[in-house]
Amino acid sequence: MSWTIKDIPVKELSTGEVLSIKTFTLSNGEGPHIHIQASVHGAEIQGNAVILKLMEALKGQSIQGSITLIPMANPYATLNKHGTYTYGRYNPVTGDNWNRNYVDIVKASGFDLDEFCNSHKDSTWEDIKSSYKTKLSQAFSKYTNTLKDQNRIQDNNKINIILQELALGADGILDLHTGPTATRYLYSAEYEEAISKHMLFRHVLVIPNDFAGAMDEASFMPWIHLKDAFAKLGRDINLDVESFTLEFGSEETFRMDEGSKDVESILNYLKFKNVLAGEPEAANPHYSKLKDYNTMYAPRGGLVDYHVAPGDHFKEGDKLATFYQMKDIDPENPIASCSHTLVANADGIVINRCPSSNVHQGMELFQIMTNTYR
Ligand SMILES: [Zn+2]
Structure with a gap:
């Protein structure tokens, strides 16, 4: 197994420099794809320590499926310093929160779910999933090409579109953040509440299966829409695509020693997904609903x-x-x-x-x- 490394340009500055992100992908045969990104909020840098620890842990390990890691997912936000402080949560030009401009692609693209579900009524879940990912990818390309043609790609949504498209085919999406001055906690949607105990966090915030613009929501919404559409046809789908936001402590903090403990969450999730061999553990977290x-x-x-x-x-x-x-x-x-x-x-x-x-x-x-x- 070897890593595939890509450099993706994300923003041309007024001075001509081009900012880019690097993706690191490890793959081995058929299996789930896991997408992990860090630092969409530029001051939230502990996820990079976690990614480094994860790469170390994967050395010499055999995986099944594939993992894409994106450290420093929003370089413009990380570069934005005010004195010693990193102004990383909001776009300094528009004021927008960098984690609120993703897209509910099924709704935004006018995806015909009824037609899709009717034509896959009797298919296996694996076939449905594979076909749905292809259709979503086509819908996303069409949607973004229209934005490009009409010059509607903005300062505050370009990075979101790039990241969301990279994550589109994933079976597990982990968005690594931190709070301002925070303990470690996890955002989990209602449908994945039972699974969230495998993320080994002590505190879990349970959010509705709904869209409010964040990466975790944008990643699970296509699957929630699909589940709802099949339910109308009388078929119950047990979703095996998860999307979480992991909050690793406080912003402006990069601690490799704490990264050793933090990475256990991700390694355990990879076991749960059968990307890594071994029995996943389960924690007994304190849950609270978003309300x-x-x-x-x-x-x-x-x-x-x-x-x-x-x-x-x-x-x-x-x-x-x-x-x-x-x-x-x-x-x-x-x-x-x-x-x-x-x-x-x-x-x-x-x-x-x-x-x-x-x-x-x-x-x-x-x-x-x-x-x-x-
Ligand atoms: Zn954040």
């Missing part, structure tokens, strides 16, 4: 001393943070006069917190899982 994933906004401005960290479990009444407002200082009683403590109004688990202690009223302070279950 119970709450953002707590700063009730006031000030300098913030955080009392809980990402990954911490807290109870109603626990102190979460203390705000200090320098304009309120009474020099006779300085600390008490200018401080206000924020207390939890329900039990929860801290997933993300604001990376800064310099906080305006109304800024995102914490993202917390509530109503968790196992």
